[in-house]
Amino acid sequence: MGVDLAHLIKLFSDRSIFPRCRFPVWVKALAVRLYSEGLSLRRVSEVFSELGLNVSYESIRIWFHKAGCMLSYISRRRRGFIAVDEAVIYSLARRAYLWAAREVRTKEVIAIHLSSGRGLGECIKFIEAVKDACSNKPTLYTDRAGWYEWPIRLLGMRRRKKTFGRRNIVESWFSKLKRRIRQFNVCFPT
Numbered sequence: 001m002g003v004d005l006a007h008l009i010k011l012f013s014d015r016s017i018f019p020r021c022r023f024p025v026w027v028k029a030l031a032v033r034l035y036s037e038g039l040s041l042r043r044v045s046e047v048f049s050e051l052g053l054n055v056s057y058e059s060i061r062i063w064f065h066k067a068g069c070m071l072s073y074i075s076r077r078r079r080g081f082i083a084v085d086e087a088v089i090y091s092l093a094r095r096a097y098l099w100a101a102r103e104v105r106t107k108e109v110i111a112i113h114l115s116s117g118r119g120l121g122e123c124i125k126f127i128e129a130v131k132d133a134c135s136n137k138p139t140l141y142t143d144r145a146g147w148y149e150w151p152i153r154l155l156g157m158r159r160r161k162k163t164f165g166r167r168n169i170v171e172s173w174f175s176k177l178k179r180r181i182r183q184f185n186v187c188f189p190t
Contacts, residue, residue, distance in 0.1 A: 005029055005030065005033050008028075008029035008032055008033060008067065009025055009026055009029045011029075011067070011070055012025045012028050012029050012067075013025055017066060017070070018063075018066070023053070023055065023059075027048070027053060027055065028063045031044050031048070031055065031059075031060045031063055031064075032060075032063055032064050032067045034047060035060060035064050036064070038176050038179065038180060040183065041057035041058075041060050041061055042057050044057070044060050045057040045060060075133075076132065076133055076134065076135055077134070077135055078134070078135050078136045079103050079110070079133070079134045079135075079136065079138040080103070080104065080105055080138055080139070081103070081104040081105070081138060081139050081140075081141060082101050082102065082103055082104065082110065082130060082134075082138050082139070082140050082141065083101065083102050083103075083104055083140075083141045083168075083169045083170040084099075084100075084101045084126075084127075084130065084140050084141065084142050084148070084170065085099075085100060085142070085143060085170045085171060085174065086098065086099045086100075086118060086126075086145075087100075087174045087177075087178070089177075089178065089181060090181075090185075095116075096114055096115065096116060097114070097115050097116070097117065097118045097122065098112065098113075098114055098174075098177075099111075099112065099113040099114075099115065099122070099123075099126040100112050100113075100170055100173060100174065101126075101129075101130045101133075101140075101170070102169050102170045102173055104141070104169055107169060109173065110130060110133040110134075111126065111129040111130045111132075111133055113125060113126040113129055118147065119147060120147055120150060120151060123147045123148060123151045124151040124154070124155075127140075127148075127151045127152060127155055127157070128155065131155055131157065137156060137157050137158065138157070138158075139157075139158040139159070139160055140152060140157055140158065140159050140160070141159075141160050141161075141162045142159055142160075142161060142162070143161070143162070143163055144161050144163065
């Protein structure tokens with residue numbers, strides 16, 4: 001996810017976001033950063049207890065949700081190369097497809113779409129969301145899947161077929177996400 005710690009500290013310094021000051025701003029920012037990097041709430045709480053700070057996992061959850069609302073806004077700007085992919089995820093014993101796009105240079109997730117299928121209609125809807133996050137027409141790195149070619153051409157964007165290299169940025173994001181989903185399914189089986 002790649003949340004910048006300095007940006008979080010600057011963001012959390014606003015007293016209207018966190019009116020109570022039981023913990024310093026850097027603790028809240030570091031907790032959000034650790035959780036966004038893949039640690040569970042309890043593991044983040046354990047890290048702080050090793051540092052001598054008694055931070056509950058519920059506090060970390062609240063901080064993350066407040067940060068999520070502020071960080072979820074995607075600005076529309078010029079973008080260079082974007083890695084695009086979809087992955088199958090299972091939730092409540094149902095199969096779903098998660099589409100994601102990440103900018104290669106900044107590693108920012110610029111579009112996410114969840115669908116029940118993996119056809120042209122879903123692909124067009126997702127590529128339109130990617131296009132809305134860009135002020136220019138960037139180059140999209142995709143795998144060799146056939147459902148990307150026509151929607152990308154229809155929306156006037158460029159495409160490069162890659163299986164490794166720059167496209168790996170979105171694959172690594174999916175592997176982190178799938179690991180977290182697996183951990184959740186182990187703790188709360190359906």
